[in-house]
Amino acid sequence: MPQITMKELLEAGVHFGHQTRRWNPKMKPYVFGARNGIYIIDLQKTVDLTRKATDFAVKVASEGKKILFVGTKKQAKDVVQEEALRSGMHFVTHRWLGGMLTNYQTVKASIDRLKKFEALKASDQWKETPKKEQARIDRELTKLKQSLGGIEDMKKLPGALFVIDTEKEHIAVKEAAKLGIPTIAVVDTNCDPTGVTHVIPGNDDAIRSVRLFSKLIADSCIEGGKVFQEKLRAQDKPMNDEETDTEKKVSKFEGDIDLRGPDEADLEAAAEAPTEGETPAT
Structure with a gap:
């Protein structure tokens, strides 16, 4: 499973939230405190929740489902597209069109x-x-x-969404929630986490932070995709094993069962039987 460390989060500036006057009270559980008028995100919670989110992404991809990457803000679009393409996932980086899911x-x-x-x-x-x-x-x-x-190439609705900035992409989050599609999202202190299945508290403005989380989810998709491919390759194996077991069971009783088949056995028996009026040899 893709892993994240506190050091990586600090180096990417994930802990820096928005100014205290611009916060959303619903993000209070994920805030460590304030410093110089800026909210500081509780990185221990970020570590724990990121691990849960990546585990979930692996699970979705291991079932053969696609995750739709969504990030249309300037500092996110290039990174989001790059990681989505690398992992073979779908993406929206220009503008979310209303009704894209619903x-x-x-x-x-x-x-x-x-x-x-x-x-x-x-x-x-x-x-x-x-x-x-x-x-x-x-x-x-x-x-x-x-x-x-x-x-x-998206032939059906995605198995989940990965969103950068739920404030900007609120329509995408609402559409996914309406259809029961799970959402993984990097949620900053100015955002509303309502409707997000897997909240990743973090800075959604810094490019390094966006890249870090996008890469983690992409790596999870790749890992889950490998699991799915292994499942596909193994689909024929149980059938072959079952056939082998059947052959063993038949072989066990081959002294009692004529394995030539009923037609061949009946023909031979008929050939050996005496014709009408013929006296059997003594």
């Missing part, structure tokens, strides 16, 4: 449109498309890639 069928229609344009550009038909039409399609394709490129 109205997924509508979003999927836009994804289908995106794929249609990509297929057109890759075909010979693109060369025959008028320049003006090409320019229009390119503009629309760029917008679609920005908004939906990270979920282009």
